[in-house]
Amino acid sequence: MSETIHIGDVVVALTRKDVMHVHLSVHPPGGRVTLVAPRATRPEVARAYAVSKLGWIRDQQAKLREQARETPRQFVERESHYLWGRRYLLSVREEEAKPAIRLGHRNITLTVRPGSGRAKREAVVHEWHKSILHDAVRELIQKLEPKLGVDVADYFLQRMKTKWGGCNPRARSIRLNTELVKKPKDLLEYVVVHEMLHLIEPTHSDRFIALMNKHYPSWREARAELNELPLAAAVWKE
Numbered sequence: 001m002s003e004t005i006h007i008g009d010v011v012v013a014l015t016r017k018d019v020m021h022v023h024l025s026v027h028p029p030g031g032r033v034t035l036v037a038p039r040a041t042r043p044e045v046a047r048a049y050a051v052s053k054l055g056w057i058r059d060q061q062a063k064l065r066e067q068a069r070e071t072p073r074q075f076v077e078r079e080s081h082y083l084w085g086r087r088y089l090l091s092v093r094e095e096e097a098k099p100a101i102r103l104g105h106r107n108i109t110l111t112v113r114p115g116s117g118r119a120k121r122e123a124v125v126h127e128w129h130k131s132i133l134h135d136a137v138r139e140l141i142q143k144l145e146p147k148l149g150v151d152v153a154d155y156f157l158q159r160m161k162t163k164w165g166g167c168n169p170r171a172r173s174i175r176l177n178t179e180l181v182k183k184p185k186d187l188l189e190y191v192v193v194h195e196m197l198h199l200i201e202p203t204h205s206d207r208f209i210a211l212m213n214k215h216y217p218s219w220r221e222a223r224a225e226l227n228e229l230p231l232a233a234a235v236w237k238e
Contacts, residue, residue: 005035005047010057012050016041020206024053028162028227031061036204063228075121081108083132085184092121099124126178130157133181133188140192148215150199164226165191167198174199183229190222 005012013032016039023036037046050057073079079090083103091107094114101124102109112121134157141152153172160166160177167174174195180188193216201208212219 003043005043005050007047007051007054010050010054012057014043014046014050017203018205019203022046022049023204024050024057026057026060026064028064031064033057033061073122075110075118075125081125082182083108083129084181085187101125101128129181130178133157133176133178136181136185136188137176137192140189141196144193144196148193148196148200150196152196152199165195167195167202169199169202172199183226187222187226187229190216190219190226194219 003014005014010033013034015034015036017036019036019038022038022041025034025036026032027034033050035046035050037049073081075090075092077090077092081088081090088103088106088108091109093109093111094116095111096113097111099113099116099120100111102111108125110121110124112124137155137157141155145151151172152174155173156175157178158175159179160175164177164180165175174192176188176191176195180191194212197208197211197215201211216222
C-alpha cells in the first residue's frame with residue numbers, strides 16, 4: 001500500500017518494500033514521482049529524502065514536459081515514418097491488389113486499394129511493424145535465454161500507452177510495446193533484457209539492479225535515451 005508525500009505542488013507516491021536502498025523515479029509521460037524505501041523507513045525520513053531531491057525531481061519533470069511528441073500520422077505521400085530509429089518517407093500507391101509494404105533505402109512504399117482511408121492505411125502499417133518486431137524479438141529471446149539463464153514461455157506485442165514493456169512471472173511471459181519498432185534496435189534489446197530479468201526478480205530490488213548491471217551494464221544510458229525519444233501521438237494516461 002502506498003502513501004503520499006506532498007511537497008508544494010509535487011506529489012510523491014511512497015511505497016515500502018524489502019529493499020536496502022531508496023529508489024526515486026520520475027515516470028513519463030506526465031512526470032509521476034515514486035519513492036520506494038526500505039520497510040523500516042520512518043515517514044519523516046522519507047519526506048526529508050524527497051525534499052533533498054526536489055530540484056532533481058523538477059528538472060526531470062521539466063524534461064518530460066519539453067519532450068517532443070510525434071504529430072499524428074496521416075499516412076499520406078512523403079510523410080515521415082520511422083523504423084529502428086531511422087527516418088523514411090512514405091510513398092502511397094493505390095492498386096486493385098492485396099495491401100502490401102515494401103521497404104526501400106529511404107522510402108516505405110505502401111500499396112492499398114483505391115479509396116482506402118487513413119484507418120486502413122494505419123492498420124496495414126501497424127501489422128507490418130508487428131511482423132518486423134516479432135522477428136527481432138524472437139531472435140533476441142533465443143539469444144538471451146542461455147545468457148540470462150531464463151526461459152520465456154511466451155511473449156506478446158501490443159500498443160501500450162504508459163510502458164515500454166511488462167511481464168508476468170507466473171506465466172513466464174513478457175509484453176512489449178509495438179512502438180519499440182520505431183526506436184533504435186539496441187533499445188529494444190534493453191527492454192527485452194529488463195523484462196526477462198523480471199522473470200527472475202519481479203521487483204526493482206537491489207538484486208534486480210545487480211542483474212541489470214551484470215547483463216546490460218549500459219542500461220541507465222539506454223533508459224535515458226529511450227525516455228528522451230519522441231512519445232507516441234496517442235494521449236498518454238497515468
